[in-house]
Amino acid sequence: MEHLLETAQKIKSMEIRGAGKIARAAAAELRDYAERLPTDEINEFNEKMKQAAEVLVNTRPTAVSLPNAVRAVMRYRGETVDEAKKSIKKLADEFIANSENAVKSIGEMGARRVRDGDTIMTHCNSAAAISIMAEAHAQGKDISVIATESRPRLQGHITIKQLDRLGIKTTLIVDSAVRYFMKDVDIVIMGADAVTVNGSIINKIGTSQLALAAHEARTNVIIAAETYKFSPRSILGELVEIEERDSSEVISREKLNEFSNVSVRNPAFDVTPREYVDLICTEVGAIPPEMAYIIIKDFLGWGIEEINSNNQKH
Numbered sequence: 001m002e003h004l005l006e007t008a009q010k011i012k013s014m015e016i017r018g019a020g021k022i023a024r025a026a027a028a029e030l031r032d033y034a035e036r037l038p039t040d041e042i043n044e045f046n047e048k049m050k051q052a053a054e055v056l057v058n059t060r061p062t063a064v065s066l067p068n069a070v071r072a073v074m075r076y077r078g079e080t081v082d083e084a085k086k087s088i089k090k091l092a093d094e095f096i097a098n099s100e101n102a103v104k105s106i107g108e109m110g111a112r113r114v115r116d117g118d119t120i121m122t123h124c125n126s127a128a129a130i131s132i133m134a135e136a137h138a139q140g141k142d143i144s145v146i147a148t149e150s151r152p153r154l155q156g157h158i159t160i161k162q163l164d165r166l167g168i169k170t171t172l173i174v175d176s177a178v179r180y181f182m183k184d185v186d187i188v189i190m191g192a193d194a195v196t197v198n199g200s201i202i203n204k205i206g207t208s209q210l211a212l213a214a215h216e217a218r219t220n221v222i223i224a225a226e227t228y229k230f231s232p233r234s235i236l237g238e239l240v241e242i243e244e245r246d247s248s249e250v251i252s253r254e255k256l257n258e259f260s261n262v263s264v265r266n267p268a269f270d271v272t273p274r275e276y277v278d279l280i281c282t283e284v285g286a287i288p289p290e291m292a293y294i295i296i297k298d299f300l301g302w303g304i305e306e307i308n309s310n311n312q313k314h
């Protein structure tokens with residue numbers, strides 16, 4: 001359990017972060033954990049796997065990719081421990097490979113929407129969104145990017161580093177400057193941690209005000225999201241839980257202790273209504289947000305009964 005707990009801690013502390021990355025890390029951890037389990041007794045094995053799955057799912061509540069990845073691996077079958085381990089390995093490896101391919105396909109599809117000379121605005125750090133920018137750049141389109149710093153965890157710094165390595169001209173701005181610069185922006189491209197059945201996008205805090213500014217300026221907003229970021233449980237009417245992180249990410253404890261009447265709120269995500277989103281780029285096609293139901297129903301591969309009978313969140 002030690003290695004699994006370490007991975008769980010890395011996801012919690014955001015040493016491993018990004019909705020796609022935490023999903024792949026969880027799938028890989030379940031596979032390796034199964035491999036290491038010493039028992040030959042299938043019931044005990046299954047029980048241990050269930051506990052491990054729960055530990056991983058409980059690390060962060062919002063990115064639906066995490067429970068979706070865990071569930072994809074936990075659909076393993078096997079009469080014996082050996083069979084179960086083989087099945088787990090196959091499912092985990094498949095999930096990871098599909099996920100990597102999905103990010104690539106999204107890049108290829110999304111790049112069609114980027115024109116030569118475009119200025120793109122992005123928020124936080126999304127591998128799927130960057131895949132689109134990287135592909136457009138690789139196709140020889142002369143693009144430049146405006147990237148927000150994305151307080152409080154400054155994932156924008158990861159974005160500018162990645163774009164710089166790709167040779168893409170990038171401008172770093174503070175989050176509160178998004179409306180100021182919107183007049184220079186041709187297209188907004190961001191990622192998602194979750195997409196609900198009504199086409200709402202849950203992404204890094206600040207996404208919705210950026211989308212609102214884009215809507216006001218009639219600038220198109222594209223969301224890059226693999227199908228495993230769509231929330232099956234939203235079909236049952238459930239809301240996606242918004243993670244609220246520690247106040248020390250916003251202000252030091254020492255500084256905060258100087259005050260008697262001040263508290264801090266630190267939601268990590270917000271909800272952008274579908275009206276502000278033009279297109280969601282998934283690996284199975286670029287869809288209007290109104291079509292989220294189809295992705296959940298036809299592409300995620302879970303029947304309503306299975307979603308309903310599963311007590312895990314999302």
Ligand code: RI2
Pocket residue numbers: 017018019020021123124125126127128129155190191192193203204268
């Ligand atoms: P990819 C991140 O969350 C950001 O909100 C980002 O937009 C989203 O995950 C998707 O990222 P966090 O882990 O899967 O930084 O596209 O809280 O990389």
